[in-house]
Amino acid sequence: xxxxxxxxxxxxxxxxxxxxxxEISAGEVVAIIGANGAGKSTLLKAVTGLxxxxxxxxxxxxxxxxxxxAHEILGLGIAMVPEGRRLFPSLSVEENLMLGxxxxxxxxxxxxxxxxxxxxxxxxxxAPSTSLSGGQQQMASIARALMSNPKLLICDExxxxxxxxxxxxxxxxxxxxxxxxxxxVIVEQDVGLAMRVSNRLYCLQEGRVSLSGKSQExxxxxxxxxxxxI
Amino acid sequence: MLFTVERATRASRIGAVAATASVVVLxxxxxxxxxxxxxxxxxxxxxxxxxxxxxxxxxxGGVVSIGQQAxxxxxxxxxxxxxxxxxxxxxxxxxxxxxxxxxxxxxxxWAVFRLRGGYFAVGTWAVAExxxxxxxxxxxxxxxxxxxxxxxxxxxxxxxxxxxxxxALAVAVASVLLVYLLLRSRHGLALTSIRDSxxxxxxxxxxxxxxxxxxxxxxxxxxxxxxALYFLNTVRISPDAAFNVGWTANIIFIVVIGGIGxxxxxxxxxxxxxxxxxxxxxxxxxxxxxxxAVAVAVMVKxxxxxxxxxxxxxxxxxxxxxxxxxxxxxxxxxSPGAANLRP
Amino acid sequence: MTGWADTVIQGVLLGGLYALFAMGLSxxxxxxxxxxxxxxxxxxxxxxLALVVVDAxxxxxLPALAVCVPLMFLFGYALQRGLLNFTIGGxxxxxxxxxxxxxxxxxxxxxxxxxxxPRALRLGGLETQSFRLGADIVVGRFPLLVLGVAxxxxxxxxxxxxxTALGRAFRATSDDPEAVRLMxxxxxxVYALAxxxxxxxxxxxxVFYGVRTTFGPSDGPDRLLFAFESVIIGGLGSFWGTLAxxxxxxxxxxxxxxxxxxxxxLTGHLAFLAVLLFKPSGLFPRTR
Numbered sequence: 126x127x128x129x130x131x132x133x134x135x136x137x138x139x140x141x142x143x144x145x146x147x148e149i150s151a152g153e154v155v156a157i158i159g160a161n162g163a164g165k166s167t168l169l170k171a172v173t174g175l176x177x178x179x180x181x182x183x184x185x186x187x188x189x190x191x192x193x194x195a196h197e198i199l200g201l202g203i204a205m206v207p208e209g210r211r212l213f214p215s216l217s218v219e220e221n222l223m224l225g226x227x228x229x230x231x232x233x234x235x236x237x238x239x240x241x242x243x244x245x246x247x248x249x250x251x252a253p254s255t256s257l258s259g260g261q262q263q264m265a266s267i268a269r270a271l272m273s274n275p276k277l278l279i280c281d282e283x284x285x286x287x288x289x290x291x292x293x294x295x296x297x298x299x300x301x302x303x304x305x306x307x308x309x310v311i312v313e314q315d316v317g318l319a320m321r322v323s324n325r326l327y328c329l330q331e332g333r334v335s336l337s338g339k340s341q342e343x344x345x346x347x348x349x350x351x352x353x354x355i
Numbered sequence: 356m357l358f359t360v361e362r363a364t365r366a367s368r369i370g371a372v373a374a375t376a377s378v379v380v381l382x383x384x385x386x387x388x389x390x391x392x393x394x395x396x397x398x399x400x401x402x403x404x405x406x407x408x409x410x411x412x413x414x415x416g417g418v419v420s421i422g423q424q425a426x427x428x429x430x431x432x433x434x435x436x437x438x439x440x441x442x443x444x445x446x447x448x449x450x451x452x453x454x455x456x457x458x459x460x461x462x463x464x465w466a467v468f469r470l471r472g473g474y475f476a477v478g479t480w481a482v483a484e485x486x487x488x489x490x491x492x493x494x495x496x497x498x499x500x501x502x503x504x505x506x507x508x509x510x511x512x513x514x515x516x517x518x519x520x521x522x523a524l525a526v527a528v529a530s531v532l533l534v535y536l537l538l539r540s541r542h543g544l545a546l547t548s549i550r551d552s553x554x555x556x557x558x559x560x561x562x563x564x565x566x567x568x569x570x571x572x573x574x575x576x577x578x579x580x581x582x583a584l585y586f587l588n589t590v591r592i593s594p595d596a597a598f599n600v601g602w603t604a605n606i607i608f609i610v611v612i613g614g615i616g617x618x619x620x621x622x623x624x625x626x627x628x629x630x631x632x633x634x635x636x637x638x639x640x641x642x643x644x645x646x647x648a649v650a651v652a653v654m655v656k657x658x659x660x661x662x663x664x665x666x667x668x669x670x671x672x673x674x675x676x677x678x679x680x681x682x683x684x685x686x687x688x689x690s691p692g693a694a695n696l697r698p
Numbered sequence: 699m700t701g702w703a704d705t706v707i708q709g710v711l712l713g714g715l716y717a718l719f720a721m722g723l724s725x726x727x728x729x730x731x732x733x734x735x736x737x738x739x740x741x742x743x744x745x746x747l748a749l750v751v752v753d754a755x756x757x758x759x760l761p762a763l764a765v766c767v768p769l770m771f772l773f774g775y776a777l778q779r780g781l782l783n784f785t786i787g788g789x790x791x792x793x794x795x796x797x798x799x800x801x802x803x804x805x806x807x808x809x810x811x812x813x814x815x816p817r818a819l820r821l822g823g824l825e826t827q828s829f830r831l832g833a834d835i836v837v838g839r840f841p842l843l844v845l846g847v848a849x850x851x852x853x854x855x856x857x858x859x860x861x862t863a864l865g866r867a868f869r870a871t872s873d874d875p876e877a878v879r880l881m882x883x884x885x886x887x888v889y890a891l892a893x894x895x896x897x898x899x900x901x902x903x904x905v906f907y908g909v910r911t912t913f914g915p916s917d918g919p920d921r922l923l924f925a926f927e928s929v930i931i932g933g934l935g936s937f938w939g940t941l942a943x944x945x946x947x948x949x950x951x952x953x954x955x956x957x958x959x960x961x962x963x964l965t966g967h968l969a970f971l972a973v974l975l976f977k978p979s980g981l982f983p984r985t986r
Binding site for chain 3: 175196207215220224225228
């Protein structure tokens with residue numbers, strides 16, 4: 126469904142990615158792990174169009190999408206739950222969710238479905254988005270991304286700054302999303318969590334893929350080596 | 356390995372010699388040149404000083420004001436009041452006017468620093484309008500039609516012209532030197548660090564508010580001085596001439612096209628301004644349209660202006676304000692000082 | 699006490715026009731943090747445009763709006779997309795200097811095209827009609843219309859921001875232009891739409907302005923200052939605040955003018971300074 130081919134990315138003169146090749150098939154849950162500065166965020170930005178990329182460095186459903194604008198890529202069916210949640214402070218919770226469906230992509234996800242998945246959002250729907258706790262904001266951010274009826278959903282560092290029980294609640298919602306037919310890409314700092322919830326994983330180290338494989342079959346030693354580059 | 360911190364470059368040494376030579380030649384002008392040249396050079400000096408002051412504020416301090424004409428006008432009127440009403444020697448009044456304007460800048464700053472960014476800029480313009488209207492309504496200052504400087508009548512034309520001329524040269528040289536010395540000092544380092552990143556600068560213990568205030572006051576004083584000088588030269592002042600926003604338009608043109616955030620930029624910009632004005636003199640308002648269009652184009656395509664472009668391309672610096680580290684065996688030029696200038 | 703009530707009423711009515719001047723400025727700043735220094739000159743430009751349309755089509759000044767509003771909307775869209783979008787994004791200098799340059803270009807361009815002669819727009823009678831309110835208050839029908847339009851547009855714009863999808867997109871774009879692209883919102887297009895709407899409002903303000911007083915190419919800066927002062931007096935973040943600010947400014951100027959004709963504009967500036975010094979967030983700020 127999504128593939129990258131020798132993907133490189135630069136911030137000015139600084140090169141962040143040195144040729145990433147990865148493949149994600151429909152229906153999978155793929156995890157991407159790596160230390161800070163390994164290039165995970167840059168990879169996501171290149172895929173979602175926030176950072177420029179070569180035209181056929183990124184392909185989605187067979188079409189080259191590299192270098193296209195982020196708003197166009199959302200229209201094609203790739204949505205992201207950004208790192209740090211990034212809800213809009215001037216909007217209420219429900220307004221944030223409604224903005225998610227701005228592009229008007231057809232599909233099963235709407236306000237009702239999203240409130241079913243995260244009931245506590247319905248209670249807080251008219252509150253300013255800044256009044257939510259970290260975990261609630263994360264749920265709102267996921268809900269907002271779902272409102273665009275994506276085919277591929279990318280979740281960037283959802284566990285950052287959250288208590289374990291809150292993380293559990295959030296990740297418990299993911300199977301429902303996958304069952305509905307959405308392909309998931311999860312970027313996580315918590316390696317154990319990433320390995321538990323995913324089918325396959327990629328490990329990035331200094332802008333390159335240092336390890337890839339089925340999550341169940343990889344050993345702790347393999348992952349540590351790939352993660353730290355020792 | 357031995358590390359030494361260097362400041363001068365070969366270009367700057369050559370430049371220093373050339374600059375001193377030209378100033379000496381210019382200083383002798385009253386003996387061999389004619390009045391119209393002197394008047395033109397006085398005007399050049401005023402614009403150069405104003406440009407350096409605006410550049411200090413915006414290019415180095417990151418504070419954009421479109422109301423510096425307030426201080427220019429106040430400087431002019433301070434001269435007229437001191438010379439005609441307090442009967443002080445008009446040439447002495449020029450630096451005095453600078454001091455008076457510096458004092459007036461404090462309450463002005465109190466008001467305008469309540470605003471930020473774009474609104475700050477328009478606020479400075481509003482304040483300039485307040486000064487203009489207050490003075491236009493004051494009949495003892497000549498009201499809307501202005502007044503002439505009576506105090507200069509006691510001097511002969513030759514004495515008046517040459518003294519004004521030398522004063523102008525002094526002001527021009529002083530404005531460039533002041534900015535140069537300031538930037539070489541640790542205050543200059545503080546200034547450029549604020550411009551590059553306010554938060555990082557604050558975390559190093561730099562008092563952002565105080566620094567910006569002092570730069571604003573210094574810039575105001577400079578503008579007051581230039582204003583007094585300009586109207587000493589024209590011998591006549593009126594609110595519309597003194598507080599005209601056209602001053603700011605010309606200064607911005609000069610600094611933006613010449614190269615914002617550099618010392619050489621305003622010098623080149625002023626030269627260009629005079630050249631363009633001379634060339635387009637017969638075309639009336641079209642000249643200003645061209646000026647505006649060029650400034651807009653430069654701002655969008657070459658934000659660092661002419662000199663910024665040259666500086667980047669050829670690494671040429673006549674006024675070295677950055678520090679270079681020279682390593683014994685291999686020459687490594689790292690410029691941790693004011694080298695990277697953002698517009 | 700006679701006459702003061704009339705002065706205040708005249709001030710309120712004048713404030714309606716100032717609120718219209720200010721609305722576009724407030725909108726642009728709210729959505730993209732841009733202070734358009736050419737704003738006043740764009741009002742004057744729109745007034746000249748109305749003049750041209752009236753001369754060319756024989757329409758009255760108000761019906762001419764049917765042509766002017768869409769034209770100014772398109773101009774605003776093109777201006778933003780073609781030039782101003784390249785100045786947005788971090789540094790404060792480029793947008794200020796580019797719009798300042800634009801101001802110079804527009805003023806002198808108008809001077810070249812139309813000369814410095816004062817011009818005016820005519821309404822064929824409405825501008826002089828009035829009715830009495832009590833013993834000594836005379837209310838002009840036209841200024842009342844202007845105030846009415848100002849209030850209606852304020853209501854409209856507030857509703858637009860609060861209730862429509864595009865309004866939500868505007869608010870979100872001003873919060874976080876990068877994240878909003880992840881929602882499928884084209885921020886370049888949104889900025890251009892905002893500028894288009896702002897200039898459409900400007901063209902309405904311009905026609906009312908051109909009817910109320912004569913205008914000339916160099917009148918832009920004063921319009922900008924009045925618009926700006928209305929926004930600051932009223933407080934940032936709220937269109938109702940801008941309306942109120944315009945009315946306060948109008949009243950201040952009317953009072954000053956009554957004391958001494960040379961003091962009208964100055965009193966307005968002083969009121970602005972007073973608010974700036976003693977209540978810098980404005981009289982009716984919206985806290986977020």
